[in-house]
Amino acid sequence: MLPYLIKRLGSLIVSLFVASLVIFACIEIVPGDPASFMLGVNAQPDTVNALREELGLNTSHTQRYVSWISGLLKGDLGTSYTYRSPVSDIVADRLQVSVPLALYALTLTILIAFPVGVLAAAWRGSAVDLFVMGATQLGIAVPNFWFAILMVIVFAINLGWFSAGGFPGWDAGILAVIKALTLPAVALALPQASILARVMRSSLLDTLSEDYIRSARAKGLSRRQVMWRHALRNAMIPVLTIIGLQFSFLLAGAIIIENVFFLPGLGRLVFQAITQRDLIVVESVVMLLVFAVVLVNFLVDLAYAWVDPRLRERS
Template sequence: MLVFLIRRLGGLVATLLVATVVVFAVLEILPGDPASLMLGVNAQPDTIAALRTELGLDRPALARYLGWIGGMLVGDFGISYTYRVPVAGLIADRALVSLPLALMALLLSTAIAIPLGTLAATAHNRWPDATVMGFAQVGVAVPNFWFGILLVYLFAVTLRWVPAGGFAGWDAGPAAALASLILPAIALALPQAAILARVMRSALLDVLHEDYIRTARAKGLPFLATVWRHAVRNALIPVLTILGLQFAFLIAGTIIIENVFYLPGLGRLIFQAVAQRDLIVVQSLTVLLVATVVIVNFLVDLAYAAVDPRLRDTGR
């Protein structure tokens, strides 16, 4: 188990290091000058030069990269060009919206997909299987922002059960804040649930044909008990892989959904930062998203070891 953890941690650190280099290099070669963009087309050259010096843009690229990395290691992400406030504070404020939204969507997609995928596999080639797979096909084909628009029209405009957009804030109470997030969470969750249900069905169908399942049935164990005690646990390994990937998709999907629902989260922040060419915010947010994905994949690897004890022994 120790070898398993060391290998995974080494891969995590190497991935993050490569990601910082790639993100910094890509943003460095983009056309345009942040100082000129901030001051406008009528700005004087000496004013632009002074602002470049203030922002540190006149320093060599390597020095700026090392300073950026060193600052991130101690929690200092720099100062936003546009907002003139610490980037760490901006990210912390917006994460209070995006992270609960992504977690809600992940929980909803899992709660929907696992039972439906299990139902489809246990009723293979019968009408429940066809029904679940039909809905799953629609969920995969339809983009989440279109789901969001339909949800707003039905539940906010027509029924008036929840707000159509905006975020009430956690100061207004958990109920009001969660009510602001429920429609975006559903819009994010439905397409991911469709994918996850298909994966769960396929994995469970493979497991149900294994010898140990037939042995359990031959010993008199009821079919549903065999499925939940033996088959589902072994079918969860590919499902865990998809869950790890889906968390990354959910974080990335907030860029569109937060703009549809006018949520002040990380998605809108990175969209605004790209539009305003606020390089410090774009760099920090991109690396933060990469780090989130890498850490989630590391946790998925640990979940593999918990589900399949053979991985703890072999270290693979």
């Protein structure tokens, strides 16, 4: 187990290092120099020079990379050009929305997908299965922003159960936060749950046709017991892979839903930073997202090993 862990941890560090190089290089190869790019074509030369000085563009590439990385390690992400405040503060603000939203949506995804997938697999070919397959098809096909707008009309405007948009902040209390995040979380979760339910179903069906399931039935286990004791855990590997991908997506890919609900999340921050050419924010947030994705993958790898003893040795 330990060699597996060390190996995974090693690959995590290498991934992060390579990603930081790529991100840094991308910013560096922006045509012209970053300062004039950020300020646009009509900028005064002395403003550009001032920014160059501020960004440290007069020093060498290596020096800039080292100072960027050492800043990152210390939690200093630089100062945003457009917001004129430390990037770390802005990002921390946004994370207060994005992380709970992603976790909320992921929890809903799992809570919906697991029972639905198990049910469909257990009753393969039945009306239940047909319904699940049809409904999940729809869940994947319908754009979630349209669904979000629909929910706003029904649950926020007509019924008044949840807020239609905006984020009151954690100071407003947990209830207000739940009110603000429920509709977006549901909107985010539906297509993801549809995908995950289908993966769960097909993975379970594959597992249920394995020889060891037949062996287990020959021991006297009922269909239900076989499902819980033998099939479920073996069917988890593809499901975990998808969950890992989904969490990464939910963290930063919620931009459209954030816009629909006026949520100050990470997705919107990146989007705004890109339109405002605020490269400092872009650079740091992208690095942060890479870190999140790599970390989630690491956790998924650990989950694999927990599920399947063969992977603990085959590192």
